[in-house]
Amino acid sequence: MSELSLERGLAALRAEIDAPVAAFFSSCVRCGLCAQSCPFYLETGDPRYTPILKLEPLRRVWEAEFTLWGRIKRWLGLGQEVSDAMLAEWEPLLYDSCTMCGRCSMVCPVGNDLAYMIRKTREGMVQSGHAPEGLVAASVRAIQTGSPMGLQWKTLAVQIQHVERSTGLTVPVDRAGAEYLVMLSSMEIINFPEYLEAITRIFDHAGVRWTLSTQCFEATNAGIQIGSKDIAAELVERVVAAASALGVSRVISPECGHAFTAIRWEGPNLIGRPYPFRVFHIIEVLDELRRDGRLHTEGKEADRLSMHDPCNLARKSGVIGEQRALMGLVAENFVDLDEHGRFQWCCGAGGGVSSNERAEPLKLAAFKRKKAQIEAVEPERMVTMCATCRTQLEEGLEEFNMDIPVVGLTEMIAEHLVERPAVEPEAGTESGQPA
Amino acid sequence: MAASQTLAEQLRAQGVSRRGFLKFCAATASLMALPPSLIPRIAEALEAARRPSVIWLSFQECTGCTESLTRSHAPTLEGLIFEAISLDYHHTLQAASGEAAEAARLQAMRDNAGAYLVVVDGSIPGPEANPGYSTVAGHSNHAILMETVEHAAAVIAVGTCAAFGGLPRAAPNPTGARAVMELVHDKPIVNISGCPPIPMAITGVLAHYLTFGRLPELDAYRRPLAFFGESIHDRCYRRPFYDRGLFAESFDDEGARQGWCLYRLGCKGPTTYNACATQRWNGGTSWPIEAGHPCLGCSEPAFWDAGGFYRAVSVPPRVNAAALLGAGAAGAALGAGTALAARHLTRDEQQHREPVTVEELEKKL
Amino acid sequence: MNGAMEFLLWTKGPMFQIALGIFAVGMLARLFEILLLGRATNHAEARAGEWLPGLRTVFTRTIPDPGTFRRAPFDVLVGWVWHLGFIIVLLLSVPHVELIAGVFGVSWPALPNPVIDLLTAITLAGLVAALLHRLLHPVKRRISIPQDYLVWALTFAVVLTGYLAYHRLVEPYPLALGMHILSAELLLICLPFTKLTHIFTTVFARWYNGAAFGRKGVRS
Numbered sequence A: 001m002s003e004l005s006l007e008r009g010l011a012a013l014r015a016e017i018d019a020p021v022a023a024f025f026s027s028c029v030r031c032g033l034c035a036q037s038c039p040f041y042l043e044t045g046d047p048r049y050t051p052i053l054k055l056e057p058l059r060r061v062w063e064a065e066f067t068l069w070g071r072i073k074r075w076l077g078l079g080q081e082v083s084d085a086m087l088a089e090w091e092p093l094l095y096d097s098c099t100m101c102g103r104c105s106m107v108c109p110v111g112n113d114l115a116y117m118i119r120k121t122r123e124g125m126v127q128s129g130h131a132p133e134g135l136v137a138a139s140v141r142a143i144q145t146g147s148p149m150g151l152q153w154k155t156l157a158v159q160i161q162h163v164e165r166s167t168g169l170t171v172p173v174d175r176a177g178a179e180y181l182v183m184l185s186s187m188e189i190i191n192f193p194e195y196l197e198a199i200t201r202i203f204d205h206a207g208v209r210w211t212l213s214t215q216c217f218e219a220t221n222a223g224i225q226i227g228s229k230d231i232a233a234e235l236v237e238r239v240v241a242a243a244s245a246l247g248v249s250r251v252i253s254p255e256c257g258h259a260f261t262a263i264r265w266e267g268p269n270l271i272g273r274p275y276p277f278r279v280f281h282i283i284e285v286l287d288e289l290r291r292d293g294r295l296h297t298e299g300k301e302a303d304r305l306s307m308h309d310p311c312n313l314a315r316k317s318g319v320i321g322e323q324r325a326l327m328g329l330v331a332e333n334f335v336d337l338d339e340h341g342r343f344q345w346c347c348g349a350g351g352g353v354s355s356n357e358r359a360e361p362l363k364l365a366a367f368k369r370k371k372a373q374i375e376a377v378e379p380e381r382m383v384t385m386c387a388t389c390r391t392q393l394e395e396g397l398e399e400f401n402m403d404i405p406v407v408g409l410t411e412m413i414a415e416h417l418v419e420r421p422a423v424e425p426e427a428g429t430e431s432g433q434p435a
Numbered sequence B: 001m002a003a004s005q006t007l008a009e010q011l012r013a014q015g016v017s018r019r020g021f022l023k024f025c026a027a028t029a030s031l032m033a034l035p036p037s038l039i040p041r042i043a044e045a046l047e048a049a050r051r052p053s054v055i056w057l058s059f060q061e062c063t064g065c066t067e068s069l070t071r072s073h074a075p076t077l078e079g080l081i082f083e084a085i086s087l088d089y090h091h092t093l094q095a096a097s098g099e100a101a102e103a104a105r106l107q108a109m110r111d112n113a114g115a116y117l118v119v120v121d122g123s124i125p126g127p128e129a130n131p132g133y134s135t136v137a138g139h140s141n142h143a144i145l146m147e148t149v150e151h152a153a154a155v156i157a158v159g160t161c162a163a164f165g166g167l168p169r170a171a172p173n174p175t176g177a178r179a180v181m182e183l184v185h186d187k188p189i190v191n192i193s194g195c196p197p198i199p200m201a202i203t204g205v206l207a208h209y210l211t212f213g214r215l216p217e218l219d220a221y222r223r224p225l226a227f228f229g230e231s232i233h234d235r236c237y238r239r240p241f242y243d244r245g246l247f248a249e250s251f252d253d254e255g256a257r258q259g260w261c262l263y264r265l266g267c268k269g270p271t272t273y274n275a276c277a278t279q280r281w282n283g284g285t286s287w288p289i290e291a292g293h294p295c296l297g298c299s300e301p302a303f304w305d306a307g308g309f310y311r312a313v314s315v316p317p318r319v320n321a322a323a324l325l326g327a328g329a330a331g332a333a334l335g336a337g338t339a340l341a342a343r344h345l346t347r348d349e350q351q352h353r354e355p356v357t358v359e360e361l362e363k364k365l
Numbered sequence C: 001m002n003g004a005m006e007f008l009l010w011t012k013g014p015m016f017q018i019a020l021g022i023f024a025v026g027m028l029a030r031l032f033e034i035l036l037l038g039r040a041t042n043h044a045e046a047r048a049g050e051w052l053p054g055l056r057t058v059f060t061r062t063i064p065d066p067g068t069f070r071r072a073p074f075d076v077l078v079g080w081v082w083h084l085g086f087i088i089v090l091l092l093s094v095p096h097v098e099l100i101a102g103v104f105g106v107s108w109p110a111l112p113n114p115v116i117d118l119l120t121a122i123t124l125a126g127l128v129a130a131l132l133h134r135l136l137h138p139v140k141r142r143i144s145i146p147q148d149y150l151v152w153a154l155t156f157a158v159v160l161t162g163y164l165a166y167h168r169l170v171e172p173y174p175l176a177l178g179m180h181i182l183s184a185e186l187l188l189i190c191l192p193f194t195k196l197t198h199i200f201t202t203v204f205a206r207w208y209n210g211a212a213f214g215r216k217g218v219r220s
């Protein structure tokens, strides 16, 4: 049987090189400013974590094969080769010390989109067999079980029962012709069951026709994190198949940053065709409901709240105003962190870092940036909208003995909904108990 | 001519007073930038000096150099110098002609072998050029030059043509014109460049030779430092305008009327070494920049080919637009080739691409 | 004859042509090898267009975000100072305006020499500071390759020789000016083959960045 190899890795890197990559490498002046934007460098002070340095394997392939000058150099024996040993050395740089948060892409003075290139370089790492064990395991589980944590529908079904019991509402499952297909993340299901309850309430309140799918409930994409188109495409296809089967026109990505970018921005390119539906983050949907006057809330949180923007949602997907508008609905003492929105700081756990046990110390180091930001604002609670960020914030704050609870924005909205006489959103068929 | 008379005897015979003579010595000293304390020594040396024999060869030239030297105003140093040397051969100035003239040259060479000076104006078609391009009495310039300098004490190349090739040597140099110093390698040579050169520079060098019996200190182009030690720009009275950035931009604009710097009108003063700014022309009347015209750089090598007279020093002579376009097109083709080759390779590889499978990944666990 | 004047004429004549030629070949090769690679079609539903955000970023990236400025004020200020000095001296000093007018036939007003001279001195100081920073800052030292020092030296040489020529600190002047023009030509020759290409490719890099983010509704 075939095996991952250096040759396949190099071919994968070559396949990733396009005009932007060539323009980026041609433009780098080695000013080092990208380091000043990366939490991993800033919090460790180790210059190895300079973003552009993490891309050296891709840069070498580009120079040697995509430039006339590089070809001449190679012909003269002056070229720099990419070896297996080099890739092994770079593995921790590309996975453990980068969350693909994209902050460096905002700061590089010549405009290099470094995170774009990190994502591409990971393709070569996977094909050459240099991906971290934690991510390899998550990818295998995702393909084999449908969830990177090995979670099954059974677990979700139990949770649905809980939700239905506590809300008295029905969680629609496999309802063909619904407008929205709601996708979840295993992390949410395990760590934050209140999320499902919250959307059940909100959608009931706003009269949204939605459904879950037994065919596919998981929207996180380990393939994107490890950096394999093949794995990622297969996972996306599952979502597309489920959505198509139910004929929904809109798919809602879970409160998970990378799941959103995976399905929203990369998905159609992974499968090589546009979707027959549109994709939204739950925050976008909630804000749309707010704008349409379909969210009626009462009362506001009185304590000092601040917010962590997930990189994937804010900087990498342009959802920045929406969560603030929603906060305005339910909080009266909200203050933003100093650098937020497109210039927010990563929590330190994204991009597969949280699935990669080896990266644990770095993950905590990178969190110190967030911690400092939080300390500067001194909120009583933090609000966020990504299960990975939320877990990282909780664990990090606990590690540093900071007593600041972290809450999800969707839950907070749900808590402030005006109790209304239950208006049936749609009459009749209220089935919800799949096999 | 009485080549054996000393200069002092000669001058006295001409009715030049002792006072006049000392004035001449002082003028020589100042001309050559020597300290006044040397004046008595100069006088002493000159009084004892013998009139050297001078053979003046004119080749591919326009006679401007000779004009420059002779259009002087009496009584002048130039005049005095002419008295002080024994000009045994000069096409334009000598009375003899034809065979007699040539005989005079050979005679002088024989009589003063090893001691005579050769002054050259005009450039010379080089040995590889057609000798017929320029001849005197049926002999090529090159042959005459080589024959004449053989027993000379020193050679003085007067004018840019002789010093650097000048106008005849301008591209495409149809006659294969060369400078004296390119042809004569075993004799002391002084270049007194300029088109034409400043007369005082010629006489100054001769006076120095008479006084000290040797040639003055020279620059890298063998030009006497006393006259060519500083650039026009460094001594130009318009320099303050340059330093303040005030330039004439056409010959009749306000700047031109205000006497501002002529850099933008193509002044070559910055790259030109000559004494115009201090010695001036026509008996000290004026000089080109004072007359409102940029310096052409006439005392520099290749001044005809150094770019337009009216284009600034910084402007390269000519850019070959066609060649440049060709180079650009070649570059575009090379770049396109590189990109397409790389694309071709990746496309091929993609066709045989092996997708990452779970089985492969599992092996890594 | 090969004195200072011939050297100057060589730098102004044949060498200038050679430098321009190599530059033209190299730079066009560079641009074509980059741009012809193209981009894959993007099937994801766009939130906004690409062109305007791309163009926006081409300009806005010149000014860093406040956070970056606070974290790296030295980089930003020194970079700005010497880049601006360099560009102004290159484009607005009298000899260069004449050069551009002479070669390309377009011209614009020039700045007075004393102003240019002051900017030159500032540029030189900025370049020295940039070099020191590169040698001393751990990140810069770690990511620097020999080429970075070569490019610095070439850039510094051009400005320094210009300064030496203007102040006539090297005699004879044609030698000084020839050195200046030659260093400018070496810079031109090396431009397509070193990081100096950023002079031309930054526009594309920024555009691609701005377009990619802009498509997702983010100002980058």
Ligand code: HEM
Binding pocket: B270, B313, B314, B315, B316, C012, C086, C089, C090, C093, C095, C096, C099, C113, C116, C117, C118, C120, C158, C159, C160, C161, C162, C163, C164, C165, C166, C167, C177, C180, C181, C184, C185, C187
């Ligand atoms: C990258 C290109 C160049 C840069 C950065 C540059 C920079 C400079 C600088 C800093 C000065 C000194 C200004 C002062 O101190 O006042 C100068 C002067 C000068 N440059 Fe350039 N230069 C460049 C290219 C050229 C080229 C290609 C030429 C001519 C072909 C040229 C011709 C001159 C001249 C003639 C001067 C005036 C010197 C003087 O005033 O004596 N430069 N340049």
Ligand code: SF4
Binding pocket: A027, A028, A029, A030, A031, A032, A033, A034, A035, A051, A052, A107, A108, A109, A110, A111, A112, A114
């Ligand atoms: S900030 Fe940009 S130009 Fe500077 S070193 Fe990083 S990638 Fe290169």
Ligand code: SF4
Binding pocket: A037, A038, A039, A040, A050, A051, A054, A097, A098, A099, A100, A101, A102, A103, A104, A105, A114, A115, A118, A346
């Ligand atoms: S994407 Fe984020 S974590 Fe990765 S190198 Fe850039 S700044 Fe660092």
Ligand code: SF4
Binding pocket: B060, B061, B062, B063, B064, B065, B121, B122, B158, B159, B160, B161, B162, B166, B167, B194, B195, B196, B197
């Ligand atoms: S240097 Fe000038 S003046 Fe003298 S001969 Fe040549 S062209 Fe005539």
Ligand code: SF4
Binding pocket: B232, B233, B234, B236, B237, B238, B239, B240, B242, B260, B261, B262, B263, B267, B268, B269, B270, B289, B294, B295
């Ligand atoms: S006129 Fe010519 S020599 Fe005089 S200062 Fe201007 S450039 Fe220099």
